[in-house]
Amino acid sequence: MMPRLLESPACGTFRARVLALVRRIPSGFVATYGDIAALAGRPRACRAVGAIMSTCRLPTLPCHRVVGAGGQLGGYSDPSRKRRLLQEEGILIRCHRIIHFSEVRWTAQALD
DNA sequence: ATTTTGACCGTGC
């Protein structure tokens, strides 16, 4: 079978595509809920992405790298933990906001 | 099947 883009809108459910995308965010980078939604083929489904993040408890999913628009921290089951995890990856945060957001914002370039 | 609920986002004040 020919290979497919996991993030292609035609491949799997929205949920599956979202999870696949979030797993691709490299350490030291972040993506917004809206970014993930758009890459998953639903530019306006940012809120749905948040809903998915809130329910899935997969340990292999670096959901702390999904942040709010403009570099806001966004939600998390344990906000202080989210901040710490990001800082441990070299991301600077001040007052619930990522510094140099544009430089650490992940763009899914080089799709297979 | 229908309603409610969010780890959201832009706008407007």
Next chain:
DNA sequence: CGCACGGCCAAAA
């Protein structure tokens, strides 16, 4: 800057 409001869409109830 902060806050309220409406739109949005998948998941859960």
